Amino acid sequence: MSTAAEVNIDQDVHHDEHHDHEQSFISKYIFTTDHKMIGKQFLVTGIMWGLIGVGMSVIFRLQLGFPDMQLEWLRPLLGGWITETGQLDPEFYLALVTMHGTIMVFFVLTAGLSGTFSNYLIPLQIGARDMASGFMNMLSYWFFFLSSVVMMTSIFIESGPAAGGWVVYPPLSALPQAIQGSGLGMTLWLVAMVFFIVSMLLGGINYITTVINLRTEGMSFSRLPLTIWAFFLTAVIGLLSFPVLFAAALLLVFDRSFGTSFYLSDIYIGGEALPNMGGSPILYQHLFWFLGHPEVYIVLLPALGITSEVIATNSRKPIFGYRAMIGSMLGITVLSFVVWAHHMFVSGLNPFLGSVFMFLTLIIAIPSAVKVFNYLTTLWKGNIIFTPATLFSIGLVSFFISGGLTGIFLGNSVIDIQLHDTYFVVAHFHLVMGSLSIFGLLAGVYHWFPKMFGRMMDEKLGHIHFWMTFIGVYMIFFPMHYIGIAGFPRRYYSWTNFDAFSAYTDLNMFVSIAAFVTVAAQFLFLFNFFYSMYRGKRAPQNPWRSNTLEWTAPIEPGHGNWPGEIPKVYRWPYDYSKPGAKEDFIPQHIPLSQTPESNLDHEVELAKKEVVDKTADAKSDA
Numbered sequence: 001m002s003t004a005a006e007v008n009i010d011q012d013v014h015h016d017e018h019h020d021h022e023q024s025f026i027s028k029y030i031f032t033t034d035h036k037m038i039g040k041q042f043l044v045t046g047i048m049w050g051l052i053g054v055g056m057s058v059i060f061r062l063q064l065g066f067p068d069m070q071l072e073w074l075r076p077l078l079g080g081w082i083t084e085t086g087q088l089d090p091e092f093y094l095a096l097v098t099m100h101g102t103i104m105v106f107f108v109l110t111a112g113l114s115g116t117f118s119n120y121l122i123p124l125q126i127g128a129r130d131m132a133s134g135f136m137n138m139l140s141y142w143f144f145f146l147s148s149v150v151m152m153t154s155i156f157i158e159s160g161p162a163a164g165g166w167v168v169y170p171p172l173s174a175l176p177q178a179i180q181g182s183g184l185g186m187t188l189w190l191v192a193m194v195f196f197i198v199s200m201l202l203g204g205i206n207y208i209t210t211v212i213n214l215r216t217e218g219m220s221f222s223r224l225p226l227t228i229w230a231f232f233l234t235a236v237i238g239l240l241s242f243p244v245l246f247a248a249a250l251l252l253v254f255d256r257s258f259g260t261s262f263y264l265s266d267i268y269i270g271g272e273a274l275p276n277m278g279g280s281p282i283l284y285q286h287l288f289w290f291l292g293h294p295e296v297y298i299v300l301l302p303a304l305g306i307t308s309e310v311i312a313t314n315s316r317k318p319i320f321g322y323r324a325m326i327g328s329m330l331g332i333t334v335l336s337f338v339v340w341a342h343h344m345f346v347s348g349l350n351p352f353l354g355s356v357f358m359f360l361t362l363i364i365a366i367p368s369a370v371k372v373f374n375y376l377t378t379l380w381k382g383n384i385i386f387t388p389a390t391l392f393s394i395g396l397v398s399f400f401i402s403g404g405l406t407g408i409f410l411g412n413s414v415i416d417i418q419l420h421d422t423y424f425v426v427a428h429f430h431l432v433m434g435s436l437s438i439f440g441l442l443a444g445v446y447h448w449f450p451k452m453f454g455r456m457m458d459e460k461l462g463h464i465h466f467w468m469t470f471i472g473v474y475m476i477f478f479p480m481h482y483i484g485i486a487g488f489p490r491r492y493y494s495w496t497n498f499d500a501f502s503a504y505t506d507l508n509m510f511v512s513i514a515a516f517v518t519v520a521a522q523f524l525f526l527f528n529f530f531y532s533m534y535r536g537k538r539a540p541q542n543p544w545r546s547n548t549l550e551w552t553a554p555i556e557p558g559h560g561n562w563p564g565e566i567p568k569v570y571r572w573p574y575d576y577s578k579p580g581a582k583e584d585f586i587p588q589h590i591p592l593s594q595t596p597e598s599n600l601d602h603e604v605e606l607a608k609k610e611v612v613d614k615t616a617d618a619k620s621d622a
Contacts, residue, residue: 031142033134034559038141039120040452043445045141045148046112047526052152053103054519056096063088065512067494081160090493094163095181097491099155101166102189104434106196107151109299111144113441114238117302118207118231120452124550125225127216127566130559132209136202143199147192154188162189165491167288170263170281174255177269187256190249197246204235204242216549218569223588225548225573226319229326230305233333234298240337241294248287255279282347289340296433297336301329303440304371304400307393310447311375313546314390315382316584318574321374328367328374335364345413346420354413361411365404372400383577383584387544388462392443395470396436403432406481421491424484427477435473442469442525449529450543454556455536461528465521472518479507547573547587570610571603 032038059078062069070086071078081092119137123130131137154161163181164172168189176183211224211232224232254260255276263284264276312319319325341349341357349357375397384390406428410416419425442465449457483504488495495501495508542551549569553561567589575586581598592599592607593614599607 031138033130033138035119035123035131035134035137036452036557036559036561038137039116039118041141042111042115042119042144043452045145046108046116046441047529049103049107049112049148050522051526053100053108054522056100056103058516058519059088060093060096060100061512061515063093063493064495065509065515067496088493091163091180092160093493094165094179094491095161095185098163098166098168098181098189099151099161102151102162105166105295105299106193107144107148109434109437109441110200110295111196113299113437113444114231114234114302115141115144115203116441117227117306117444117448118203118235120448121227121550122207122210122231123214124451124553124557124561125228125548126211126214126219127549127569128210128214129561129566131206132214133206136206140199140202140206143195143202147195147199150188150195151192154185154192157184157188159183159185161185167292168252169288170252170255170284171267174252174263174281175267175269175274176256187253190253190256193249194246197242197249200238200242204239207231207235208239216566216569223569223572225305226308226322226325226329227302227305227548229329230301230308233329234301237294237301237333237336238298241291241298244287245291248284248291251287252284282344285344285347286340289343290337292343293340294336297332299433299437301332303396303437303443304329306440306444306447307375307396309546309548310389310393310443311378312574312576313447313544314385314387314393315378316385316576317378317382318576319374320377321370322572322574324370325374328370331367332364335360335367339364342411342413342416345416351413358411358413362408365408365411368400368404372397372404385544386463387446388457388459388466389443389447391463391466391470392439392446395466396439396443398470399431399436399439399473403428403436407432419484421489422484423480423488423490426490427480427484430480431473431477435477439469445529447544448550449532450539450555451550451553453533453536454539455532455534456539456543457528457532457536461524465524465528468521468524469518472514472521475514476511476518479511483507542587545583545585547575547585549588552587552589570606 028034029037032041059074062071071082071088072086074088075082078088078092081089083089119131122128159180161181162168162173162185163179164186168186172178172182173186176186211228215224251260251262255263259275261276261279263281264274264279267274267276308319308325339357339361341353342361345354345357379394406424410419410425410428446457446462449455483501486501486504488501488504495504539555541555544551549567552567554563569588570591571586571588573588575581575588577584578586578598581595586595586598591610592603593610596604596607
């Protein structure tokens with residue numbers, strides 16, 4: 001039976017549907033409470049931020065690959081940040097690196113990925129009319145938008161945006177007088193992050209509440225798609241870790257503006273001693289990385305959940321090890337909170353404590369390996385349909401393997417001390433977190449685009465986009481491992497003054513050219529995305545012949561998702577290529593009593609129970 005909450009929502013929805021045509025443009029598309037429209041708002045805003053973030057990376061890759069190049073032609077765009085000699089200003093270079101990291105980690109991979117698909121898919125896949133609170137959901141997007149406005153504003157102020165690395169370590173970030181990027185730009189960065197954290201907490205509370213309370217009849221936790229498990233656990237991680245970053249930012253504001261000394265002690269500027277005593281910048285590192293490492297899994301888990309769905313659907317096979325996949329995600333969720341100090345092996349950490357964090361870091365490789373094994377086993381001997389979504393999902397698994405292997409090196413404290421601030425870390429981080437999560441985002445867009453917009457994306461363009469991006473990513477980050485092992489330092493504006501690195505001039509140029517080609521490939525995706533939105537081929541009801549509930553809703557669902565009753569669930573979401581079945585997929589809403597030819601032993605008893613329950617319901621209705 002439906003819960004009381006669902007009955008109330010049903011009534012509201014029928015009312016909304018009746019008046020749908022009376023909604024103004026603002027109430028329907030801007031200040032909407034429809035989870036599907038809010039998911040699209042997160043997606044489009046994330047895409048715009050992605051363009052800005054990769055645009056910044058193009059500029060600093062120009063500097064790194066061609067350090068003697070005249071950049072006077074960029075003056076109309078960058079103004080005073082191009083020096084009189086036609087070079088990129090060193091302080092602005094650091095600001096670019098800072099903003100690129102912040103934008104890609106938080107605004108694209110967190111809000112753009114989790115915000116889009118958690119919002120869009122949770123109600124549709126669990127059989128709910130909408131999120132538990134449509135109003136809170138709307139606020140979650142607009143706090144993100146407000147954060148975006150503040151962050152964007154910081155780019156245009158005279159002193160420039162925040163410049164201290166995306167981790168904004170004190171004392172550089174705590175002293176407004178330290179460098180230009182420690183002034184107003186850093187203040188705006190902190191304000192923007194506070195709004196962003198509020199947005200993520202509002203969204204996370206909503207996701208958790210919706211999954212627990214609004215599942216349709218029959219949708220037990222053991223029948224949830226792995227996407228929902230991933231979004232649910234991601235929300236749990238965010239709800240427990242983002243408040244710690246809020247506390248870190250708040251204490252940083254106090255040090256900057258109110259004379260406190262949480263992070264400051266024994267500081268000299270221009271030979272003059274500051275009055276701050278008793279603080280420790282290491283405290284900030286602990287607080288930041290307590291969010292910073294769970295943040296890795298806040299962006300990984302949604303991508304992995306999407307990959308589970310796409311691989312199972314397009315392999316035409318049940319996902320291998322469903323319960324093991326859930327167990328591995330639960331293991332990752334718990335372990336993600338106890339490995340933060342592996343980012344701090346060079347901070348003077350007690351060696352014994354370092355060995356504990358090293359052990360825990362290597363342990364987290366086990367649930368990750370379980371997921372990789374299960375993906376490969378699902379693909380093995382599958383009747384694979386190579387859609388763009390499938391290709392991006394397989395690419396994701398490739399990055400998970402290659403990036404995960406380099407993580408074993410960095411998880412070892414002895415090796416990490418040698419590699420810590422080199423391009424080896426940059427390569428590992430971008431493979432296992434950045435590229436993997438972007439591929440998950442792209443796989444999700446290609447797979448659920450027909451449901452979002454009622455049209456199909458061009459498959460040939462999708463294939464070209466994949467191959468250019470996949471090859472390009474490896475061409476960018478694979479060479480970085482080698483120059484990192486050679487000691488090539490990250491965050492340096494110029495390396496031409498170091499004779500030891502002159503041998504890597506050509507390799508740096510190669511990396512930059514690969515980056516430019518890979519960025520150019522993304523314009524194929526942008527064209528495909530926006531053109532298909534209006535001119536793409538009309539989508540059928542269930543183009544991928546998938547089992548999950550979202551494909552039972554109308555092609556372009558209204559506010560409320562299903563015009564009539566919400567479908568009930570009778571089976572798990574991965575009944576693909578079931579022996580004896582008439583087709584190679586059986587959707588979750590098809591009763592077991594209708595598929596006697598393919599029921600397994602334990603399902604025969606459930607089918608009998610279904611018939612008894614239906615008979616009893618019919619008698620009670622009579």
